[in-house]
Amino acid sequence: MLTAVHATTDHERAIVINERNMHRVWDVAYDGYNGGKGMSIVKLHGVDTNEQAAVEAEKQTFKESQQNLTSDYQGKDIIAVLLQPDINHLPSPMPFADLANVPDAGQAVTDELVTRNTDIKSVVDRFRSHTSPSTYAALKDACKTLNDELQIVPASFSAVPASVASTQNSATSIRLFYQGTIEVQGQGGTELFRSVGCGHHGPDYPGVASVRNGKSLLQTAAPLIRTAAAPQAQAAPVPRPQAPAGGGGAQR
Amino acid sequence: MNALDIIIEDTKARMLEWGGSEPDFMLCSSKLCFQLTMTQERTEYYTQVHTRRPCTRLRLPHRRAPSAADACSRTQGPDGRKLLKQGPDMPSYRGLKIIKSKSFSLDEGSQPRDLLRRRVRTAEFYLVPQFSHMERVLLYDEASDNWAPLTRAEIVSHALRGKQFDQANRALADDVEPAAASSALLLRPNIEHYMLALIIGRGGLEHLGATFWGQTEMSVFDDGQHGVWGMTYKCKFFFAFVCFFYA
16 A cells, blocks of 8 residues: 655755854843742641641642743742741852752853853852851751752753753743842831842832833833823914004005 | 843944954844833823914914814924824834844644743742741732732741751751741742843844755655655755844
């Protein structure tokens, strides 16, 4: 029996001869929020057997949501850790992969243009030198436990360049934690501590969501309201004839 | 949009540093063009209408005040009228010709995608000092675009217990109980946004490259009864046009 399959395809290929004359710039402007900056907390502590079962289920769900890079993030947003040292300041960014003892801390970044090990090493060294030993030990332990349980930077994590991720419709995941905006309040709402976000997003404030949805421009100064009087139709003035000079017409 | 201006100038300088040519085009998503054009300066169609006093020197007998129709016609000259009719357009920006990227059907069953728009996940940390004195924290919730509270009880009931640091032995010991916790750390490891990208370059065959396209035809046949099989492949490439390429 003769079977034949014919396939006709339009084919095109673009070739860049001189790469010095082309520059790709990623992440220039926001174009929409997907998730991850909400208020839901992952439950990591249970007091009894039932709660422990719920904790394990939540961990699993979080891991699956986190590892799914091909669709919008739908998992829970916040992870909380209690620490014994009285920490008043942490350098930003925080190299989570290094704190969690992941062998290649360079996995925290995604772009192939970054010389990973040297760049990340300076961040790691700065973070280590600016924190006290007790703080560093507590953070290292907390990050390692979190990573073991939630696989935030798994051992199989490979940094995907932006162009490859874009082609594959896959999200890139940057594991450098930058300081975010927070206000800590005590009794009666008194302000105990406030920090302003830096790094990826900059400060947070009500109204910034429209900027990050690509529907507004970032306010770099206090907004101004410009008002201009609307034109109103009004009665035409009655033209008055020129009074004749000396009772006669205006004749020359 | 000051940041984009800086990016463009920085890119120009970087390309020249690398021995490249002065760029002449910017390939970007049309969304980015919206953001560039929907500024107050570019959407200000009208000028302020001043009511003139009747001229007495020329003795015009039937001069009338401006009406609403007059106001409409008093846009910023011919350019203003064109802008009002067609909407803001941006053929070039800072000396770069703007080319809008297109979406392509890449995945079966899903809507076409623009390769200059991608999802990016970033991470933030929030330090909570004086944990024993705090009642609640305020964090920014992007879904509701407002501050949202997180109470101490919620944090305690959900948080992972870190280890205590034993000063005497210089080592970590038991889990931290909430009463002994002096600080807390909140992490948001998966903050995801869509981000736009752009390509800046110098177009032309001698500067950048070209797109080749042609029609290929592949024919596969199989005659199992006579044990004959084979494949023919015809390919005719021809040079089509000089392009502004993006990968």
